[in-house]
Amino acid sequence: MTPQARVQAAIEIVDQVIASAREDGPPADAIVSAYFKTRRYAGSKDRRAVREWVFRAIRHSAEVPASGRAALLPIASEWFGGEGHGPALAGDDEPRAGEGVVPRWVQPLLSPLVEPDEWPALVERAPVDLRANLARTTRDEMAAHFGAAPTPLSPWGLRLPADSAVSTDEAFADGMVEVQDEGSQLIALACDPAAREVMVDLCAGAGGKALALAAANPAARIVACDTSRARLAKLAPRAERAGAAIENRLLDQPREAEGLADLSGAADLVLVDAPCSGSGTWRRNPEGRWRLTPDRLDRLAELQMRVLDLAAPLVRPGGTLVYAVCSHLAREGRDQAQAFLSRHSGFEPEDTPMDVGRLDGMGRLLTPGHDGTDGFFIARFRAT
Numbered sequence: 001m002t003p004q005a006r007v008q009a010a011i012e013i014v015d016q017v018i019a020s021a022r023e024d025g026p027p028a029d030a031i032v033s034a035y036f037k038t039r040r041y042a043g044s045k046d047r048r049a050v051r052e053w054v055f056r057a058i059r060h061s062a063e064v065p066a067s068g069r070a071a072l073l074p075i076a077s078e079w080f081g082g083e084g085h086g087p088a089l090a091g092d093d094e095p096r097a098g099e100g101v102v103p104r105w106v107q108p109l110l111s112p113l114v115e116p117d118e119w120p121a122l123v124e125r126a127p128v129d130l131r132a133n134l135a136r137t138t139r140d141e142m143a144a145h146f147g148a149a150p151t152p153l154s155p156w157g158l159r160l161p162a163d164s165a166v167s168t169d170e171a172f173a174d175g176m177v178e179v180q181d182e183g184s185q186l187i188a189l190a191c192d193p194a195a196r197e198v199m200v201d202l203c204a205g206a207g208g209k210a211l212a213l214a215a216a217n218p219a220a221r222i223v224a225c226d227t228s229r230a231r232l233a234k235l236a237p238r239a240e241r242a243g244a245a246i247e248n249r250l251l252d253q254p255r256e257a258e259g260l261a262d263l264s265g266a267a268d269l270v271l272v273d274a275p276c277s278g279s280g281t282w283r284r285n286p287e288g289r290w291r292l293t294p295d296r297l298d299r300l301a302e303l304q305m306r307v308l309d310l311a312a313p314l315v316r317p318g319g320t321l322v323y324a325v326c327s328h329l330a331r332e333g334r335d336q337a338q339a340f341l342s343r344h345s346g347f348e349p350e351d352t353p354m355d356v357g358r359l360d361g362m363g364r365l366l367t368p369g370h371d372g373t374d375g376f377f378i379a380r381f382r383a384t
């Protein structure tokens with residue numbers, strides 16, 4: 001492909017990314033892969049270059065651009081002109097995407113700790129973090145195997161450069177490591193897993209945190225719940241690879257409480273890794289900024305409240321509830337934690353066992369700019 005044709009391909013892909021953000025469709029990565037499935041003429045260098053253009057265009061623009069052309073014009077105008085199968089010459093009054101990190105309507109909703117000087121880090125390319133599965137290996141052994149540096153905050157973590165391929169490595173296939181951002185590892189650490197016998201991961205998804213809990217305490221009973229069959233189905237093969245014993249439980253929305261009745265008052269620890277805006281992972285999914293709308297945020301805040309209320313009765317007296325979201329928005333983090341306490345007088349806040357991030361209300365906030373992790377809010381409550 002000519003350089004111009006690569007830019008044209010990026011324009012077509014960004015058009016699809018814009019539509020997918022509107023319709024809650026697949027992520028940009030999946031769209032790039034699907035695009036090249038039907039274009040066998042593109043070699044690996046072409047694919048890499050096009051992908052690079054696509055993500056540069058997405059990172060460049062906080063607001064949804066008018067089109068793929070509008071997204072590429074500000075960063076690739078030298079290739080517009082119709083040569084070499086490239087995009088046609090741009091008109092003077094053609095729309096161009098503006099530069100920005102945080103969408104205007106989201107800016108007042110950020111935690112006040114996230115000041116504008118750290119906004120650029122919210123969309124910078126992220127490294128690949130691994131979690132060594134201590135049930136099978138040591139971090140030092142995996143550091144030597146991958147030639148990776150230890151992460152500074154998590155005792156289980158290793159850090160590789162952005163875009164490192166891990167899934168084809170034999171240590172990955174043998175369950176010695178999982179790909180997991182250091183911030184996610186810190187959520188599992190905030191659960192104090194070694195001290196628990198019964199742990200419920202209420203929003204387990206594909207089980208990233210449940211696997212970390214199991215690695216830290218292989219003897220514990222871990223119940224991984226979710227309302228999404230598709231997400232939960234991904235946990236079983238991962239658990240098998242890691243040699244972890246985790247019970248899977250598919251909950252039926254809106255009758256989740258019925259499916260949890262036998263766990264009432266039985267859990268030493270309930271983790272609520274709640275559905276959220278994902279604003280803390282914009283550096284991995286920068287088009288997440290284009291997906292979020294005020295309506296969607298309202299629905300997520302409702303859901304967070306609902307899963308917290310489902311979690312509360314499961315915690316035994318003296319047990320712990322950990323609430324986490326991968327978000328920098330005060331409404332999903334510190335405000336949600338405060339509202340939980342005002343609804344549940346049988347809980348009191350307690351600090352996380354590790355001194356990481358910054359205090360944000362009664363929880364802790366981790367951010368890419370301050371901590372080098374994805375963005376997370378973590379709060380801990382003790383059942384009195």
Ligand SMILES: C[S@@+](CC[C@H](N)C(=O)[O-])C[C@H]1O[C@@H](n2cnc3c(N)ncnc32)[C@H](O)[C@@H]1O
Pocket residue numbers: 202203204205206207208209210225226227228231251253256273274275276303307
């Ligand atoms: C942030 S994701 C969880 C990520 C997961 N813990 C991990 O570490 O990979 C939130 C999950 O909550 C699930 N969820 C949504 N509504 C729920 C509900 N009412 N009860 C339980 N899980 C729910 C979603 O399906 C989604 O998988």
